[in-house]
Amino acid sequence: MRSRIFFVVMILIAAAIYAIARTYNNEYYFFAIYTVLQYVVLATAWNILGGYTGYVNFGSAAFFAVGAYSSVVLHKLWPDVPVPLLIVVGGAVSGLIGFGMGYLTLRLRGAFFAIATLAMAVVLQTLITNWSFVGGSRGAYVIRPQKVDASLFGDTIANFITTVIATSYLQYLCLVMFVLAVAALTTARAIERSALGYGFATIRDDELAAEASGVPTLKLKLIATTLSGAFMGMAGAPFPYYISFIQPSSAFGLEYAVNSIAMPMIGGTSSWIGPLVGAVLLGSLQQWATVNISSAVGVLLVGVLLVVFVVVAPNGLVGLFKQTFMGKKA
Amino acid sequence: MSFDLLVSALIAGLLLGGFYAAVTVGISISFGILDIVNIAHPGFIILGSYFAYLLNSKFGIDPILAGIIALPAFYALGAAVYQVYYVSFERRGKEALAGLAFFFGLLFISEVLLVLGVGVDYRYVQAGYIDQNLGKFLGAAGSALPKLIAELPMRMLVPCVGSLLMFGALLAFIKRTFIGRAIMAVAQDQLALQLMAADPIRIKRIAFAISIATAALAGAFLIIIQPVEPSVGREYIGRVFAICVLGGLGSLPGTIIGAMLLGVVESITSTFYGPSWAPAVAFGLLLLTLAFRPSGILGRQ
Numbered sequence: 001m002r003s004r005i006f007f008v009v010m011i012l013i014a015a016a017i018y019a020i021a022r023t024y025n026n027e028y029y030f031f032a033i034y035t036v037l038q039y040v041v042l043a044t045a046w047n048i049l050g051g052y053t054g055y056v057n058f059g060s061a062a063f064f065a066v067g068a069y070s071s072v073v074l075h076k077l078w079p080d081v082p083v084p085l086l087i088v089v090g091g092a093v094s095g096l097i098g099f100g101m102g103y104l105t106l107r108l109r110g111a112f113f114a115i116a117t118l119a120m121a122v123v124l125q126t127l128i129t130n131w132s133f134v135g136g137s138r139g140a141y142v143i144r145p146q147k148v149d150a151s152l153f154g155d156t157i158a159n160f161i162t163t164v165i166a167t168s169y170l171q172y173l174c175l176v177m178f179v180l181a182v183a184a185l186t187t188a189r190a191i192e193r194s195a196l197g198y199g200f201a202t203i204r205d206d207e208l209a210a211e212a213s214g215v216p217t218l219k220l221k222l223i224a225t226t227l228s229g230a231f232m233g234m235a236g237a238p239f240p241y242y243i244s245f246i247q248p249s250s251a252f253g254l255e256y257a258v259n260s261i262a263m264p265m266i267g268g269t270s271s272w273i274g275p276l277v278g279a280v281l282l283g284s285l286q287q288w289a290t291v292n293i294s295s296a297v298g299v300l301l302v303g304v305l306l307v308v309f310v311v312v313a314p315n316g317l318v319g320l321f322k323q324t325f326m327g328k329k330a
Numbered sequence: 331m332s333f334d335l336l337v338s339a340l341i342a343g344l345l346l347g348g349f350y351a352a353v354t355v356g357i358s359i360s361f362g363i364l365d366i367v368n369i370a371h372p373g374f375i376i377l378g379s380y381f382a383y384l385l386n387s388k389f390g391i392d393p394i395l396a397g398i399i400a401l402p403a404f405y406a407l408g409a410a411v412y413q414v415y416y417v418s419f420e421r422r423g424k425e426a427l428a429g430l431a432f433f434f435g436l437l438f439i440s441e442v443l444l445v446l447g448v449g450v451d452y453r454y455v456q457a458g459y460i461d462q463n464l465g466k467f468l469g470a471a472g473s474a475l476p477k478l479i480a481e482l483p484m485r486m487l488v489p490c491v492g493s494l495l496m497f498g499a500l501l502a503f504i505k506r507t508f509i510g511r512a513i514m515a516v517a518q519d520q521l522a523l524q525l526m527a528a529d530p531i532r533i534k535r536i537a538f539a540i541s542i543a544t545a546a547l548a549g550a551f552l553i554i555i556q557p558v559e560p561s562v563g564r565e566y567i568g569r570v571f572a573i574c575v576l577g578g579l580g581s582l583p584g585t586i587i588g589a590m591l592l593g594v595v596e597s598i599t600s601t602f603y604g605p606s607w608a609p610a611v612a613f614g615l616l617l618l619t620l621a622f623r624p625s626g627i628l629g630r631q
Contacts, residue, residue, distance in 0.1 A: 056430045058369075104621040111367040114430050115571045116620050118369070119613035122568050126610035137606070254564070258438050265431050300442040307435035310428040311418040 003190045010185060014178040022171070030174045034242060036283035037177040038235050042256065043263035043275035044184040045231030049224045050261070051269030052197060054204035055106070059117035060260035062124045063094045063229045065251035067236030070094075072134045072246060075142050082149075083176055083238050090237030091230040097124075098229020099222060106221045125252045139247025142240040148172045173238050184231050188272040191227075200224060232260070255299050259283075262306040268316025277317055337478070339601040340594060345486040347593025349555060351586050352493030352548045353566060354573040355500060359541040361571070362580040363517045364534055366415065370433040371570060372563035373440040374542050378404065378549020379453075379558040380444060386455040393455040394492055397550030401543050408542025411436070412535045437563070444560035452557035459484040460554060489551035496547055500540070501582055513537040517580060565609055572616035578626030587627055 021029045042060060049055050067090030074081045074089060097120075105116040129137045148166050166172040191197045199220045202210035211217050240246045259282065267278025282302055289298030313320050353375060360368040378400060385396035419429040459467055464487060465480025473480070504510035512533045515523050520530045552558060573592050577584030592612055600608040619626065 050427065054427050056427055058430075058434065104617060108620060108624050111361075111430070112575075112620055112624065114367065115369070115567075115575075116617060119568045119572070119616045122565070123610045123613045123617065126607060126613075130606055254438065254441075254561075258434070261431055261434060265428075269427075296442055296446055300439065300446065303435050303438040303442060307432055307439065310431045310435070311414065314422075314428050 039279040041235035042260040047264040049228035052200035059121040061256035062121035063232035064236035067233030068239040091234035094233020095230030102225030268318030343594030343597030347590035348490030350589035356541040370437040372566035373437040374545035379553040382550040397547040400546035404546040408539035412538040
């Protein structure tokens with residue numbers, strides 16, 4: 001399937017899910033769907049670097065938080081910046097950090113990169129905690145508008161948008177996240193089928209051999225860190241509007257780092273389906289556990305599943321599925 | 331910047347550095363020598379802290395004694411973790427990505443379990459010496475000491491001395507005994523070790539178990555120095571790896587140098603710029619070391 005067709009199909013699926021949620025019109029559904037979609041983007045972004053090139057990033061929360069805080073900065077300077085623009089800026093800033101990160105550490109062995117990402121997360125968290133303009137450790141309030149501002153498109157279309165498509169701002173954010181998730185998945189799938197994807201795979205399988213046969217490994221790794229960081233930043237950019245109050249400890253929360261590793265590893269890291277399956281299943285599971293038990297139990301479940309899967313089924317659910325139903329040896 | 335303040339920050343930094351050496355020695359063994367990226371190590375240290383807290387609050391046992399009591403249990407835990415790691419990753423030759431995720435998961439599970447089990451409140455231990463300084467602790471003999479030394483807080487001094495003793499004992503073990511030398515050898519050539527009739531897997535299991543056992547004592551030291559809550563371990567991930575990389579992978583003397591250096595830099599930073607900047611110091615130092623001198627101070631080039 002061509003990427004363009006894939007994109008259209010995914011948009012149609014997303015539209016169908018959104019339409020079903022709209023018929024119930026329960027704000028909680030949008031709240032939950034937004035969270036799951038956010039994890040779809042994070043998991044897919046993590047997998048572009050972690051799954052395709054084999055470099056483990058423990059600092060997903062930092063990229064996510066940088067996206068979120070770049071929105072806070074923009075919001076403080078110009079309160080009316082539209083969300084899509086916030087996403088572009090958040091993605092650009094995080095992508096830049098991903099590039100710098102990769103440039104500093106990717107000449108080293110994989111483990112060092114993983115440790116350096118952890119280190120970077122704490123450095124960035126300390127910087128933001130000490131930066132009073134964005135609220136410092138006390139956090140910052142970002143009041144989201146009651147209604148979507150669509151006056152740009154003229155009265156009739158604006159009226160249509162605010163009464164039929166997205167009656168609340170949360171629904172609008174949810175729509176934006178749908179588009180972002182589809183964009184991330186399409187990008188990941190396109191990479192897999194391109195020369196870039198094969199280059200990434202050679203790095204994962206044997207970096208030395210790849211380099212020896214003329215693969216520009218450093219350049220490819222930099223592309224991967226930049227792209228992966230950018231998508232994580234984009235996932236974080238709408239977050240302040242979604243949550244209304246942001247503080248460093250929530251934006252840099254460990255659950256983002258753990259989830260964005262656990263979801264692809266549990267789903268399967270070899271293709272775009274894995275992170276999607278992992279994020280939808282684990283994201284829903286966490287939502288269920290948060291409502292019915294407690295959020296701590298929800299994240300604990302993910303941690304336990306992560307350890308069980310890497311030990312017992314290193315190819316994830318997708319690998320298990322292939323092994324059982326298609327008779328392929330993992 | 332007054333001179334007295336600088337001197338006291340320097341001394342506080344050296345005491346802190348001694349303690350950091352105990353925190354890092356486990357990682358120096360597992361990551362530096364065995365090449366096992368055990369990022370869950372700080373999690374084990376926090377477990378050690380809570381073990382000391384439980385024995386101290388329930389039975390009034392001295393925290394350091396509690397750490398010593400915990401040694402065999404942590405040794406066994408370490409051996410078990412290594413066995414799982416070996417069977418699942420090392421034998422399959424897939425340790426890189428999956429192994430990292432495995433330890434990350436362990437770290438995370440231990441933290442959430444502690445949150446669910448004992449809550450997020452800060453816990454601390456009680457012992458007669460903790461709130462005294464050296465002069466007061468020694469009584470009459472202490473009054474003869476110079477003021478600077480007499481004012482050393484026992485809260486920092488005891489963990490520092492304990493850490494250095496533990497470090498010395500480990501160094502002697504590795505230099506003097508057959509198993510210790512075999513541990514150093516397994517890092518260099520596993521096959522040669524097999525030819526000398528030593529089972530490399532057994533040696534690695536012992537070494538990893540020792541590295542986890544050090545976490546029992548390091549945890550006890552930690553809870554003497556500061557109150558502990560489950561997420562404190564995260565701050566130490568950067569510190570231990572920064573020290574380990576700074577000193578040079580696989581070099582135990584390098585670990586001491588790295589630990590002292592980090593202790594001093596952190597102490598000076600928090601004295602002159604405020605404690606909220608201290609965590610960034612370790613990580614900043616780590617990033618700089620990785621970028622410019624990845625082999626560390628005493629590392630092999």
